[in-house]
Amino acid sequence: MKLKDDRKYALIFRAALKLVAKKGLSGITMGDISKEAGIATGTLYVYFSGKDELINALFAACRERSVAVSFKGYNPQQPFKPAFKNVWLNILKYRLQHFEEVIFLEQCYHSPYITAETREKAQQLAAPFYALIARGQAEQLLKNIDSAMLITFIIGAMNELVKQIHYSGIALTRPKINTSFELCWDALKA
Amino acid sequence: MKLKDDRKYALIFRAALKLVAKKGLSGITMGDISKEAGIATGTLYVYFSGKDELINALFAACRERSVAVSFKGYNPQQPFKPAFKNVWLNILKYRLQHFEEVIFLEQCYHSPYITAETREKAQQLAAPFYALIARGQAEQLLKNIDSAMLITFIIGAMNELVKQIHYSGIALTRPKINTSFELCWDALKA
DNA sequence: AATATAAGCGAATAATTATTCACTAAAAAG
DNA sequence: CTTTTTAGTGAATAATTATTCGCTTATATT
Numbered sequence: 001m002k003l004k005d006d007r008k009y010a011l012i013f014r015a016a017l018k019l020v021a022k023k024g025l026s027g028i029t030m031g032d033i034s035k036e037a038g039i040a041t042g043t044l045y046v047y048f049s050g051k052d053e054l055i056n057a058l059f060a061a062c063r064e065r066s067v068a069v070s071f072k073g074y075n076p077q078q079p080f081k082p083a084f085k086n087v088w089l090n091i092l093k094y095r096l097q098h099f100e101e102v103i104f105l106e107q108c109y110h111s112p113y114i115t116a117e118t119r120e121k122a123q124q125l126a127a128p129f130y131a132l133i134a135r136g137q138a139e140q141l142l143k144n145i146d147s148a149m150l151i152t153f154i155i156g157a158m159n160e161l162v163k164q165i166h167y168s169g170i171a172l173t174r175p176k177i178n179t180s181f182e183l184c185w186d187a188l189k190a
Numbered sequence: 191m192k193l194k195d196d197r198k199y200a201l202i203f204r205a206a207l208k209l210v211a212k213k214g215l216s217g218i219t220m221g222d223i224s225k226e227a228g229i230a231t232g233t234l235y236v237y238f239s240g241k242d243e244l245i246n247a248l249f250a251a252c253r254e255r256s257v258a259v260s261f262k263g264y265n266p267q268q269p270f271k272p273a274f275k276n277v278w279l280n281i282l283k284y285r286l287q288h289f290e291e292v293i294f295l296e297q298c299y300h301s302p303y304i305t306a307e308t309r310e311k312a313q314q315l316a317a318p319f320y321a322l323i324a325r326g327q328a329e330q331l332l333k334n335i336d337s338a339m340l341i342t343f344i345i346g347a348m349n350e351l352v353k354q355i356h357y358s359g360i361a362l363t364r365p366k367i368n369t370s371f372e373l374c375w376d377a378l379k380a
Numbered sequence: 381a382a383t384a385t386a387a388g389c390g391a392a393t394a395a396t397t398a399t400t401c402a403c404t405a406a407a408a409a410g
Numbered sequence: 411c412t413t414t415t416t417a418g419t420g421a422a423t424a425a426t427t428a429t430t431c432g433c434t435t436a437t438a439t440t
Contacts (some may be wrong), residue, residue, distance in 0.1 A: 005417090008417095020300075021300065022300075023300075023301075023302045024215070024216075024297075024300045024301035024302055024303075025214070025215070025216045026214075026215045026216035026297075026301055026302070026303070027301065027302040027303075029396080029397055029398080030397075030398060030399080031396095031397070031398085039418075039419090040418060040419045040420055041398090041399085041419085041420070042399085042400080042401085042418070042419055042420065042421095043417075043418050043419070043420095044399095045398095045399070045400080046416090046417060046418070050398075050399075051397095051398070051399095103300050106296065106299075106300075107214075107216075107297065107300060109296075110210075110211065110212075110213075110214045110293050110296075110297060111213075111214035111216055111217065112213040112214055112216075112217040113214075113216070113217075143369075143373065145369055145373070146360075148354060148358065149351065149354055149370070152350040152351060152353065152354040153347045153350060153351065153373060155350060156346040156347045156348070156349055156350025156351065156353075157343045157346045157347045157350075157377075158346070159346055159350075160342035160343060160345060160346025160347075160349075161339065161342060161343065161346065163342065163346075164338060164339055164342040168338065170336075179333075179335055180339070183333065183335070183343060183377050183378075184377065186376050186377050186379075187347075187373050187374065187376050187377035188373075189376075195387090198387095219426080219427055219428080220427075220428060220429080221426095221427070221428085229388075229389085230388060230389040230390055231389085231390070231428090231429085232388070232389055232390065232391095232429085232430080232431085233387075233388050233389070233390095234429095235428095235429070235430080236386090236387060236388070237387095240428075240429075241427095241428065241429095
């Protein structure tokens with residue numbers, strides 16, 4: 001194992017996410033995390049200066065991954081609606097597969113753990129989404145409303161959808177996915 | 191002051207809500223709450239057996255108030271769309287005016303503080319919403335999708351809308367409210 | 381008014397939890 | 411192979427925080 005192993009960061013993150021999803025941000029201790037990760041408590045302090053840094057780092061990592069995956073396969077040549085649907089599907093799939101991250105991010109939203117700096121950086125990651133919405137509006141396909149409002153609408157509905165699916169345990173079939181997308185699209189379309 | 195004063199419960203709840211909205215559920219202590227409420231820490235234990243009970247009670251109270259206010263002025267005689275809009279507006283207004291409750295409830299969603307029993311009771315409060323959606327579907331005005339999915343969609347979008355408005359600090363004008371409602375309605379309508 | 385009961389207090393105590401540190405094990409450098 | 415540096419350990423310590431309790435003050439009861 002050379003230098004601080006990337007796999008160990010991943011191990012710690014995975015443990016923390018699992019626990020937060022189960023017990024909430026308020027319910028986890030450094031001891032819990034180390035135990036879940038199968039390492040000694042002291043080792044956490046080799047990788048992070050403390051609990052605050054650990055959580056901020058995890059928050060930043062989740063946000064980055066979430067955005068990175070959203071635009072996979074995005075092609076500006078493609079007509080808007082299918083291109084948008086592609087992004088929407090990327091987000092939906094990712095969030096369903098990484099449900100713990102959804103919970104974690106939600107819990108962080110009003111947590112004192114997350115510093116203003118971390119928040120600021122996370123905010124900047126949203127730029128591509130604004131660009132996408134702007135394109136749809138320029139092509140007169142989307143309602144001409146404050147784009148922040150449209151985005152929060154999309155994301156809010158999506159998050160609840162993800163939660164609903166996750167907890168209901170109902171399998172998400174192709175037709176159901178399409179129906180859900182149309183629900184969203186009907187709201188946004190001009 | 192006779193018996194345990196209702197006003198004192200309200201005082202404690204208000205203090206707790208304010209703090210949770212500012213610092214998150216993970217960031218508050220019994221000491222913080224008592225200080226914010228202007229009472230001694232020990233007094234909290236006159237009203238609640240401990241932190242768990244306090245938070246469960248607050249959760250239950252928020253849920254109840256939130257539902258109670260939603261159907262104010264609801265009249266089954268009224269045509270569906272305006273009746274639905276009335277409910278939608280009730281919820282929007284209440285959540286904007288009691289933003290701390292929105293945050294608190296969100297934070298509680300995955301918190302170990304909230305017991306299964308409390309959760310169960312909260313769930314039952316949603317019955318009137320299901321009935322309302324069912325009516326809209328029976329009148330063929332709403333999409334014929336799993337009503338749980340429609341409700342989570344409405345609530346998810348509404349919550350993010352409330353957050354967006356709250357943080358952007360933008361005044362919510364009549365036309366903006368109407369536009370937002372149409373956004374929601376367009377999504378739901380058959 | 382005298383007594384009993386309940387509310388309120390906050391310093392002291394008990395738990396819990398973050399963090400440190402002296403030490404061991406492993407890896408890299410020479 | 412020896413030395414140096416880095417990773418890992420977990421019991422011990424330091425902070426933090428929930429909860430208790432002996433006491434005071436207020437309210438109700440007789």
